[in-house]
Amino acid sequence: LITCLFAWEALDSRGKPTVGCEVALAGGGRGTTTVPSGASTGRHEARELRDGDARYGGNGVSRAVANVTGEIADAVRGLDATDQRQLDTTLRTLDGTADLGRLGSNAVLAVSVAAARAAADARRVSLYEAIAEPGTTPLLPLPMINIISGGAHAGRALDVQDFLAVPLGATAFAQAISWASRVRAGTADILAERGLPVALVADEGGLGPVLPSNRTALDMLVQGIERAGLRPGDDVGIAIDIAATQFQQEDGSYRLAAEDRELTSAALVEELADWCAGYPIVSLEDALAEDDWDGWSLASRRLAGRQLLGDDLFVTDLDRLGRGINQGVANAVLVKPNQTGTLDAARTVVRSAHAAGYGTVLSARSGETEDDWLADLAVGWRTGQIKVGSTTRSERTAKWNRLLRIEAELGSRAEYAGAQALAFAKH
Numbered sequence: 127l128i129t130c131l132f133a134w135e136a137l138d139s140r141g142k143p144t145v146g147c148e149v150a151l152a153g154g155g156r157g158t159t160t161v162p163s164g165a166s167t168g169r170h171e172a173r174e175l176r177d178g179d180a181r182y183g184g185n186g187v188s189r190a191v192a193n194v195t196g197e198i199a200d201a202v203r204g205l206d207a208t209d210q211r212q213l214d215t216t217l218r219t220l221d222g223t224a225d226l227g228r229l230g231s232n233a234v235l236a237v238s239v240a241a242a243r244a245a246a247d248a249r250r251v252s253l254y255e256a257i258a259e260p261g262t263t264p265l266l267p268l269p270m271i272n273i274i275s276g277g278a279h280a281g282r283a284l285d286v287q288d289f290l291a292v293p294l295g296a297t298a299f300a301q302a303i304s305w306a307s308r309v310r311a312g313t314a315d316i317l318a319e320r321g322l323p324v325a326l327v328a329d330e331g332g333l334g335p336v337l338p339s340n341r342t343a344l345d346m347l348v349q350g351i352e353r354a355g356l357r358p359g360d361d362v363g364i365a366i367d368i369a370a371t372q373f374q375q376e377d378g379s380y381r382l383a384a385e386d387r388e389l390t391s392a393a394l395v396e397e398l399a400d401w402c403a404g405y406p407i408v409s410l411e412d413a414l415a416e417d418d419w420d421g422w423s424l425a426s427r428r429l430a431g432r433q434l435l436g437d438d439l440f441v442t443d444l445d446r447l448g449r450g451i452n453q454g455v456a457n458a459v460l461v462k463p464n465q466t467g468t469l470d471a472a473r474t475v476v477r478s479a480h481a482a483g484y485g486t487v488l489s490a491r492s493g494e495t496e497d498d499w500l501a502d503l504a505v506g507w508r509t510g511q512i513k514v515g516s517t518t519r520s521e522r523t524a525k526w527n528r529l530l531r532i533e534a535e536l537g538s539r540a541e542y543a544g545a546q547a548l549a550f551a552k553h
């Protein structure tokens with residue numbers, strides 16, 4: 127039973143305040159966490175509470191922290207931390223708004239995750255074991271690893287936000303990470319040979335070069351894979367997060383600033399189809415903007431045969447995912463627990479996606495912390511895929527390192543999802 131809640135203002139990887147929380151249970155279990163924060167946030171996400179005063183340029187979270195130790199603590203004291211649904215429902219009801227904006231999704235998620243950790247601690251099991259569905263075994267996810275960054279994470283030098291490596295041919299998680307690390311180094315070499323600076327890293331640890339076009343970034347990545355001694359398309363595929371919401375204009379058209387071009391939804395889909403024809407792209411995220419359902423329908427037909435992943439489109443929301451499933455839009459969902467605010471709601475989205483044959487990619491945010499709970503969720507919930515950034519920056523490697531440790535500890539019992547986890551492989 128929850129006896130005590132403690133919270134504080136911590137910093138995320140961009141130096142912006144975030145909520146830290148510790149939950150203590152009667153009998154001794156304890157769980158601590160800090161929560162992440164996005165930059166290219168979707169309009170339909172749960173709402174963080176920020177102070178809006180002079181401290182930290184308005185980004186302080188002292189009110190969210192006070193909500194944890196005040197109103198939330200009063201409401202959850204005495205609740206059973208092993209009953210995540212009851213706890214998360216209590217938090218949602220207490221907040222009373224659809225987007226958790228009153229108490230703050232940052233406050234609510236911190237309590238939800240810290241309680242899960244405390245419940246695992248009380249049982250003396252790992253978080254991934256504590257949160258697993260009964261009767262299931264742990265599953266190490268296929269990683270997609272950021273190599274080149276653009277968009278809101280790298281000063282908008284490129285329109286496309288992430289160019290990622292997907293180690294299709296790796297047969298274990300550790301091998302996948304070692305290949306990704308080589309691809310990053312290989313791509314850095316290729317860029318350096320063109321005289322581009324490679325010492326600076328973007329928000330998610332990827333390279334952030336200024337390139338003349340999005341296609342050039344794809345070229346650099348393909349050459350980087352080759353430089354790593356790996357075969358593009360066979361050993362390593364490419365995933366892209368277009369994050370199209372970020373460059374949609376008022377009139378609905380899309381502006382590729384790097385190339386000074388304006389495209390309709392249909393033209394953007396054709397452009398992406400061209401990229402798919404020329405490069406080994408296996409997954410496209412947010413190909414269209416968050417409310418461009420018609421464009422998304424078109425993309426789902428035109429780009430079929432690849433994983434079409436909804437991030438800003440679905441915002442880890444059961445209703446929006448349900449609409450996508452009903453309309454045959456996309457075939458995979460990006461799952462960011464802080465988009466919905468509680469672990470129980472995120473888990474429900476994972477279950478519902480799997481029931482519909484949709485793929486699931488558990489995802490970090492561009493503003494992260496050194497906390498690693500996301501890794502345990504991927505393994506325990508058997509999401510099959512995970513995306514947490516590049517192989518540099520400790521807030522990224524914290525998650526990879528946790529997965530590496532879990533795989534090593536499981537030894538011969540470790541099951542690795544591999545390339546079959548990609549959504550198109552299921553149909």
Ligand code: PGA
Nearest residue numbers: 164165166167491492493
């Ligand atoms: P965000 O970006 O955390 O800044 O929203 C991550 C993503 O778009 O996948």
Ligand code: ZN
Nearest residue numbers: 367369411437
């Ligand atoms: Zn995204």
